[in-house]
Amino acid sequence: MSVAVLIEHREGHVSRPSLEALTLARTLGEPVAVWLGDAPTADAVAQLGEYGATEVRVAAVGADARLPAKAAAAVAAATEDATVVVVISTFANKEIVTRLAVLTGAGVVVDAAGAELVEGKVETTQTVFAATWNVRTRIDAERAIVGVRPNTTQASPAASPVEPNVVDIAVELPETRETVVSVEPIPQADGVALDEAPVVVSGGRGTGGDYSLIQDFAELLGGAVGASRDATDEGWISHEHMVGQTGTTVTPALYVACGISGAVHHRGGMQASGTIVAINMDPDAPIFEISDFGVVGSLFDVIPQAIERIAAHRAG
Amino acid sequence: MRILVTVKHTPDLQSNRSFTEGTVTRTAEDGSMNELDENAVEAALQLVEAAGEGEVYALTVGGPDAVAAVRKALQLGAHHAIHVSDAAIAGSDVFGTAKVIAAAVRKVHDEAPLDLVITGMAALDGLTSMLPTALAAELDWSQLTLASGLTVADGEATIVRHLPDARETVSAPLPAVVSVTDEANKPRYPNFKLIMAARKAEVATWSLADLGVDASAVGAGAARTTVVDASERPPRENRVKITDTGEGGNALADFLIEKGLA
Numbered sequence: 305m306s307v308a309v310l311i312e313h314r315e316g317h318v319s320r321p322s323l324e325a326l327t328l329a330r331t332l333g334e335p336v337a338v339w340l341g342d343a344p345t346a347d348a349v350a351q352l353g354e355y356g357a358t359e360v361r362v363a364a365v366g367a368d369a370r371l372p373a374k375a376a377a378a379v380a381a382a383t384e385d386a387t388v389v390v391v392i393s394t395f396a397n398k399e400i401v402t403r404l405a406v407l408t409g410a411g412v413v414v415d416a417a418g419a420e421l422v423e424g425k426v427e428t429t430q431t432v433f434a435a436t437w438n439v440r441t442r443i444d445a446e447r448a449i450v451g452v453r454p455n456t457t458q459a460s461p462a463a464s465p466v467e468p469n470v471v472d473i474a475v476e477l478p479e480t481r482e483t484v485v486s487v488e489p490i491p492q493a494d495g496v497a498l499d500e501a502p503v504v505v506s507g508g509r510g511t512g513g514d515y516s517l518i519q520d521f522a523e524l525l526g527g528a529v530g531a532s533r534d535a536t537d538e539g540w541i542s543h544e545h546m547v548g549q550t551g552t553t554v555t556p557a558l559y560v561a562c563g564i565s566g567a568v569h570h571r572g573g574m575q576a577s578g579t580i581v582a583i584n585m586d587p588d589a590p591i592f593e594i595s596d597f598g599v600v601g602s603l604f605d606v607i608p609q610a611i612e613r614i615a616a617h618r619a620g
Numbered sequence: 621m622r623i624l625v626t627v628k629h630t631p632d633l634q635s636n637r638s639f640t641e642g643t644v645t646r647t648a649e650d651g652s653m654n655e656l657d658e659n660a661v662e663a664a665l666q667l668v669e670a671a672g673e674g675e676v677y678a679l680t681v682g683g684p685d686a687v688a689a690v691r692k693a694l695q696l697g698a699h700h701a702i703h704v705s706d707a708a709i710a711g712s713d714v715f716g717t718a719k720v721i722a723a724a725v726r727k728v729h730d731e732a733p734l735d736l737v738i739t740g741m742a743a744l745d746g747l748t749s750m751l752p753t754a755l756a757a758e759l760d761w762s763q764l765t766l767a768s769g770l771t772v773a774d775g776e777a778t779i780v781r782h783l784p785d786a787r788e789t790v791s792a793p794l795p796a797v798v799s800v801t802d803e804a805n806k807p808r809y810p811n812f813k814l815i816m817a818a819r820k821a822e823v824a825t826w827s828l829a830d831l832g833v834d835a836s837a838v839g840a841g842a843a844r845t846t847v848v849d850a851s852e853r854p855p856r857e858n859r860v861k862i863t864d865t866g867e868g869g870n871a872l873a874d875f876l877i878e879k880g881l882a
Contacts, residue, residue, distance in 0.1 A: 314785065370788060372753060372763065395749060395766060396783055402753035411844030414748050427848065433637040438851050445844040481762040485778065485789040525882060544784060550741060550802045558881045568633045579879060581872065592861055597875045601864025609869020614882045
C-alpha cells in the first residue's frame with residue numbers, strides 16, 4: 305500500500321502532528337512525505353526518515369499555493385501513485401483534500417482519530433457530537449484520503465531509520481479564479497502550538513481578563529494557553545487561543561478549564577481530551593458534567609496553591 | 621444583488637444526538653437550522669440591504685423535516701425558500717450533496733443570474749467544513765471560504781480569512797461561493813412580522829427529476845465512504861468534584877501528580 309503524508313512545516317521545522325501522521329501511515333504501508341514550499345533542510349529530511357519516510361517529494365510552490373485549488377494540484381502531482389493520502393485535519397487541509405478528492409475520485413474522512421486497513425480498505429475512527437459518539441467509517445473508493453487530528457497517535461520513530469531520497473516534483477499550478485491579495489503572517493506564539501499541545505490550560509470569563517495565572521500554570525505543565533469564546537469576544541486574548549467547535553479543536557492528554565462554564569460550543573472543541581480538570585465558582589457549571597476532576601472554587605485561590613504544591617513535589 | 625444561502629437542518633446541540641443506520645438522526649422536534657447558517661443568512665441580508673436591491677434565496681436539502689431550516693431563514697428575512705427533497709438523496713456523501721445543491725443553484729441561476737452562494741463555515745453535526753469547497757468545485761465558481769469579513773464591489777468579492785498561521789485577503793470575480801465564519805457578523809433575531817409571514821410563505825419543493833440529476837449519481841450507492849459502526853461513548857468514570865475550602869489547589873495538584881500529568 306503506497307501511503308503519502310502531507311507534511312506541515314513552519315520556518316523549516318516539521319510539526320509534531322506530521323510525525324504522528326507518519327507514525328500512523330507506517331501502519332498502513334510504506335510512507336512517502338510530501339513537502340510543499342521551499343526545499344526542506346537536511347535536518348528536516350533526516351527527521352522525516354527517522355519516522356519512516358522513504359522519500360521526500362518536494363513541490364517548490366510559492367504563496368499562491370495557499371489557494372486550495374492550487375495546493376491540491378501540487379499534492380495531486382506528488383501523490384499520483386498513492387492509494388492513501390494522510391494529512392493533518394486543519395481547516396486549510398480540509399479544503400485542499402476536498403479539491404484533491406474532486407480531482408482523483410478519492411473517498412475522504414476528516415477529523416479522524418485513527419485509521420487501519422481492513423480487508424484492503426481503509427477504515428477510520430472519529431469521535432463526533434462533541435466526542436459523545438464513536439464512528440467507524442470505511443472508505444470504499446479506490447483511493448483514500450484521511451485527515452487526522454493532532455494528538456491522536458503517539459509519534460514514534462521507525463524501528464530503523466531510513467535515508468529518504470529527496471525528489472523534486474514539477475508542478476504546473478492551474479489558473480484559478482481566486483487571487484491572494486495579501487498574506488499577513490501571525491507570529492507563532494511562544495511555546496507549543498495550541499492544537500499540538502499535550503496539555504492545554506484555558507481561561508474563560510472567570511479570569512476577568514487576567515491570564516497571568518493561566519499562563520503560569522500552562523508553563524509549569526508544559527502546555528499551551530486556550531480560551532473560551534467569551535474571553536476572545538471580550539478581547540482579553542487573541543482569537544488564535546479560542547478552543548471550541550469553530551475555533552481550535554484540541555485533544556490533549558490533559559485539559560484544564562479555568563473559569564469556563566462549559567457551553568456546548570466550547571465542549572465541542574475539547575471534550576475528546578484525555579483527562580479534563582475544571583475549576584469554577586459555579587457548582588452547577590456544565591463543565592463539571594464532563595470533568596474527571598472538578599474544583600468548585602476560585603481559580604485565583606486554586607491555581608497558585610496547585611502550582612506551589614507541584615513545584616514543591618518536583619523539587620523533591 | 622441576488623444571493624442564494626444554503627441552510628442545513630441539524631439536530632439541536634442540546635438534544636441527545638445519535639445515529640440511525642449510519643446517518644445522523646434528524647427529527648422535527650429536536651432539529652432546527654444549523655446555527656452557523658444564521659451567519660450566512662445575515663451576511664446575505666446585509667449585502668442586499670447595503671445594495672438597496674436584491675433577493676435572498678434559502679435552499680435546503682433533506683427529508684420532509686428539513687423544511688424547518690428554510691422556514692427559519694424566511695423568519696430571518698430571506699425572500700424565497702427552496703426545499704430539495706428526494707428519497708434517493710439519503711445517504712449522500714459531501715460530493716453527492718454538492719452535486720444536488722449545484723444543480724439547484726444552476727436552476728435558480730438560469731432564471732436570473734446569482735451573484736453569490738453563501739454558506740455557513742460548518743454544520744454543527746458533521747463539522748467537516750468540506751461542502752463549500754466541493755460546491756465551488758462542482759459549480760466551477762470562485763471559492764472564497766472561511767470568510768470573517770466579506771465585501772462585494774465591481775463584480776468582485778473580497779474576503780479576509782483567518783488561519784492559524786496568517787490572515788489572508790483573497791478576492792475573486794463573481795459568481796462566487798463564500799462560506800462565512802461565526803466571526804463574520806452578529807445574526808439578527810427574527811421579528812414577529814416575519815415569523816408570521818414565514819408560516820404562510822410558499823416553499824418550492826424540488827425533486828432530483830426537477831433538477832435533472834441522475835439518482836444513481838447521488839445517495840448512499842454513490843457515496844465514497846460508508847459508516848460501518850456508530851456507538852455512544854461510555855461516560856467518564858470515577859469522576860471527582862470537590863469544593864475548595866482552602867485545600868482545593870493541593871487536592872488538584874495531588875490528582876495531577878498521581879496521574880503522572882504534572
